[in-house]
Amino acid sequence: MPHPASAPDGLIRLGEQPGLTTYLKNVWRRRTFAFENARGELHAQHMDTALGNAWHLLNPILLIGVYYLVFDVILNATRGVENFIVYLAVGVLAYHWAQKTVTAGAATIVSNEGLIRSLAFPRILLPLSTCVQHTYAFLPSLLVMIAVTFAFGERPGFGLLMVIPAFVLQVAFITGVSLLAARAADAFRDTLNLLPFLFRLVFYGSGILYAVDDRFHDAFAHPIVTFIFIANPFYALVSVWRSAVMSSQPIALLGWLWMSATIWSIAVLVIGLLVFRAGEAGYGRA
Amino acid sequence: MAVPNITVQLNQVNVTYRVYEDRRPRLRDRLTGGGSRPAFRSIHAVKDVSLTAYEKDVVGVIGRNGSGKSTLMKALAGLLPVSSGDVFATAQPTLLGVSAVLRPNLSGRRNIILGGLALGLTRAQIDAKTPEIIAFTGLNDFIDLPMRTYSSGMRARLHFAVATAVEPDILIVDEALSVGDEEFKRKSQERIEGMRSKAGTVFIVSHSLSTITQLCNRAIWLDKGVVVADGDTETVVNDYRTLANQGR
Numbered sequence: 001m002p003h004p005a006s007a008p009d010g011l012i013r014l015g016e017q018p019g020l021t022t023y024l025k026n027v028w029r030r031r032t033f034a035f036e037n038a039r040g041e042l043h044a045q046h047m048d049t050a051l052g053n054a055w056h057l058l059n060p061i062l063l064i065g066v067y068y069l070v071f072d073v074i075l076n077a078t079r080g081v082e083n084f085i086v087y088l089a090v091g092v093l094a095y096h097w098a099q100k101t102v103t104a105g106a107a108t109i110v111s112n113e114g115l116i117r118s119l120a121f122p123r124i125l126l127p128l129s130t131c132v133q134h135t136y137a138f139l140p141s142l143l144v145m146i147a148v149t150f151a152f153g154e155r156p157g158f159g160l161l162m163v164i165p166a167f168v169l170q171v172a173f174i175t176g177v178s179l180l181a182a183r184a185a186d187a188f189r190d191t192l193n194l195l196p197f198l199f200r201l202v203f204y205g206s207g208i209l210y211a212v213d214d215r216f217h218d219a220f221a222h223p224i225v226t227f228i229f230i231a232n233p234f235y236a237l238v239s240v241w242r243s244a245v246m247s248s249q250p251i252a253l254l255g256w257l258w259m260s261a262t263i264w265s266i267a268v269l270v271i272g273l274l275v276f277r278a279g280e281a282g283y284g285r286a
Numbered sequence: 287m288a289v290p291n292i293t294v295q296l297n298q299v300n301v302t303y304r305v306y307e308d309r310r311p312r313l314r315d316r317l318t319g320g321g322s323r324p325a326f327r328s329i330h331a332v333k334d335v336s337l338t339a340y341e342k343d344v345v346g347v348i349g350r351n352g353s354g355k356s357t358l359m360k361a362l363a364g365l366l367p368v369s370s371g372d373v374f375a376t377a378q379p380t381l382l383g384v385s386a387v388l389r390p391n392l393s394g395r396r397n398i399i400l401g402g403l404a405l406g407l408t409r410a411q412i413d414a415k416t417p418e419i420i421a422f423t424g425l426n427d428f429i430d431l432p433m434r435t436y437s438s439g440m441r442a443r444l445h446f447a448v449a450t451a452v453e454p455d456i457l458i459v460d461e462a463l464s465v466g467d468e469e470f471k472r473k474s475q476e477r478i479e480g481m482r483s484k485a486g487t488v489f490i491v492s493h494s495l496s497t498i499t500q501l502c503n504r505a506i507w508l509d510k511g512v513v514v515a516d517g518d519t520e521t522v523v524n525d526y527r528t529l530a531n532q533g534r
Contacts, residue, residue, distance in 0.1 A: 008295060011374035016366035026406075033403035037389075042402065044391040044432070114485050115388060117365050118445070120378050121404040 004168035016281075020184040023277060027122045034125050038133035064089045064095070066150055073172075081211045082248040089148045091208040093141045094241045095234065099175045099199045101134040105178025106195055109186040116284035118125050122278055123283045127182045131175045142167075148161035149245045162244035169265040170237050176268030177274040185281055211249075230256045290340040293427050293456060293487040294362065294379070299371035299395045301332040301361045301399060329484055331357040333511040334371075341485040344478065346492065346502035346519060348526055354511035357408035359458045379444070379489075380405075380449045381440075390434035394425055394444055401448035422447040438465045444469075450477055456480055458489040463497060475501065495523050506523075 007013050018026065046055045064085075071077045072085050081087045108126040116123060142163070149156065185191040203209075212229055229235050236257045243251045251257065258283070305329045331354045332454040339345055347355050361364035362373060363381035371436050382527050398419050402412035423443040425436075433441065442462045450457065457478070463471055478501060490497055498505060498519060505522035507515040515522045 005366040007374050008292060011292065011295060011376055014378065029405060030406055032409055036396075036403055038423075039335055040389065040392045040396045047391075115362060117403065118381070118388065119404045119449075120364055120380075121406070125404070157431055162470075252450065282364060284367075 002105070006176065015279075020277070021184065021206060023122065023280075027124055027128075030060060030119050030121060030125055033121070034129040037125075037129040038136060041133050043128075043163055056137055057140040057144070058142040060093055063092065063143065067092060067234070071278050075107075083152055083154060083246065086149050086152045086154055087242060087249060088198060088209065090145055090242050090245055091206075091238045093138075094170065094238050095203060095208050096207070097134065097138040097141065098170065098234065098237070100137075100204075101174045102177050102181050103195055103199070104134060104182035105130045106185040107192055108178075109182050110192070112163075123280055124273075127178045127276065128175065131178055134174075134185070135171055146245060154247050154274050156244060156245050159247065162240070166240045166244050166261075169240070169261045172265040172269045173233060173261070176265070176270070176272030179272030180187060180268070183276050183279045186279065190235055202232075202234050206232055206238060208238060226253070230260050233261065233268070234261040236264065290342060290388055291485075292338055292378075293341055293343070293376045294337075294339040294377055295316075295372075295374040296337050296362065298362060298371040299358075299373060300330070300369045301366060302328050302369040303357075305323075305496075311375075323522070324465055331449045332368075332396065333363060333510075334370060335511075336371075337506065337513065338514060339487050339489070341487065342482050343504055344482055344488045344490065344502045346490050346493065346498035346523075347507040347508065348492070348498060348505060349508035349514075350370070351471050353508045355474055355508050356460055357511075358508065359460050359489060359491055360470050363458055377455040379458055380452075380454035381458040382446055382460060382462040385518050388433060388445065393432055394423070394429040394436070395420075395501050397444065401445075402451065404465050405449075405452050407452060419447045424469065439467060439470065442466050446474055450481075453481070453484070456487045456489075456520050458491075460491040461493070463490070464492060464494055481507045494498055496525060499523055 017023070042056070042245050045055075046052050049055060051058065067088050070086060077084060105127045109123065112126050115126075146160070146163075152186050161229050181191065181195065207229070212235065222231060239251050239254070239257045242249065243257075244252050300502060304326050333354075347359065349355050357366060361368050362375075363379045364373065365381060377531060388401055388493055392400070395416070398416055399409075399412055402415070403409070407415075420426075423429070423440070425440060425444065428436065428440065433444070436444070442465045446459075446462060459474075459478070463474055466474065478490075488501075488503055490498065502519045504517070505515075505519045506513060507522050507526050515525055
């Protein structure tokens with residue numbers, strides 16, 4: 001039998017990668033799936049609990065409560081920050097959002113094998129849906145974050161509007177990282193075991209629990225250390241969040257940090273999209 | 287036109303996948319050092335399969351367990367990547383399998399919405415079709431329960447109803463009919479007949495030879511990933527039955 005390289009009349013080759021524009025159009029046309037799937041998952045998440053959806057609000061409150069108890073009441077730590085509990089709350093909530101999104105996003109291809117093998121659709125909708133889900137789940141945290149800010153005497157004024165670009169940048173960044181992680185986890189399942197440790201490491205290295213400016217005061221004089229912190233996307237993102245909601249704590253080198261956060265977010269989103277798409281045909285293989 | 291149009295064409299398709307093998311390392315493996323590493327085994331499930339299907343074809347696919355039927359169907363549906371060869375079709379085929387899980391924690395109703403959206407329908411189109419889909423499934427008040435609480439027959443009904451709501455040109459039914467009751471079988475057969483009359487193509491994988499003879503005009507017999515026979519249903523089914531009865 002001859003082996004035709006191109007499709008016979010009226011037939012299309014299955015499993016072929018559409019061009020980037022067609023691919024994005026297909027995804028855009030089905031975007032409702034990502035939102036509907038996210039809503040369904042959020043809805044089902046706490047369905048079996050007595051408090052139900054109230055957990056979306058209770059989780060960040062309890063989380064901040066524990067940090068408040070340990071660092072403020074018991075340790076009475078200020079670590080050179082005027083309003084340490086707010087500083088901590090903002091960092092912890094923003095970081096948790098990133099961690100949860102990426103950890104869940106990484107598992108999407110692996111955990112949705114059934115769906116992938118049942119229906120044909122652009123697989124990128126699955127990690128995107130996870131990002132939507134965790135971004136929805138972050139909204140109550142954002143309310144808690146702003147409430148804590150005001151409760152502890154911060155008066156950010158119009159500066160508070162900067163939470164909007166901070167939010168947008170973080171959405172772009174964690175979406176990109178999720179896409180990269182999902183592709184990596186599909187190729188090497190071991191990624192899923194490694195991720196929690198990576199996040200823990202970055203947690204300690206991104207000034208969530210301490211003020212970098214203060215702790216590395218002398219070291220900060222060294223341009224390389226300064227560069228490393230500015231170039232750390234997690235430190236940059238957490239810092240722009242802090243600058244938006246806090247009036248008491250000036251953030252050093254804020255302009256550079258905004259720039260770093262912007263460059264990282266755009267670059268990681270674009271690269272994540274391309275890397276995930278390149279693996280599209282192979283997802284669902286045992 | 288006397289010659290019917292081709293809807294599906296497979297050229298020398300091979301499917302190989304790699305699975306982790308859970309076995310104790312043998313002494314030889316230990317000596318050669320192979321036992322200390324996780325053992326991955328390549329399964330060559332579909333070997334050099336070529337076939338052509340036409341409009342109004344209802345093709346039965348038969349063969350023993352593990353003969354590569356489901357793998358071939360997944361590859362045909364574009365759900366499992368092929369290692370080599372070409373798969374051509376007039377449109378993206380829709381596959382119905384028993385193991386199909388949509389979203390086990392979500393209700394039947396939410397699964398209808400999600401399935402429809404994944405297939406590219408708009409919310410309005412889905413809302414318009416939902417009553418018809420629910421009527422087809424016969425799930426009634428079960429429709430708002432989480433899908434994990436469904437029996438396999440109920441799941442099959444729902445999946446069948448969702449996947450055929452968009453009227454695919456090419457439908458692949460992988461054992462999905464066998465878990466349903468008589469009423470579901472009748473309904474789904476009606477739908478298959480409807481598709482065929484609209485110049486669609488249907489593939490049916492089944493161990494029930496009576497289902498195959500009843501529905502199909504043509505049958506393909508797979509064994510160990512290779513096509514053993516491809517022809518009219520009577521002949522292929524009889525040959526298969528004869529061999530099966532010999533016990534081999």
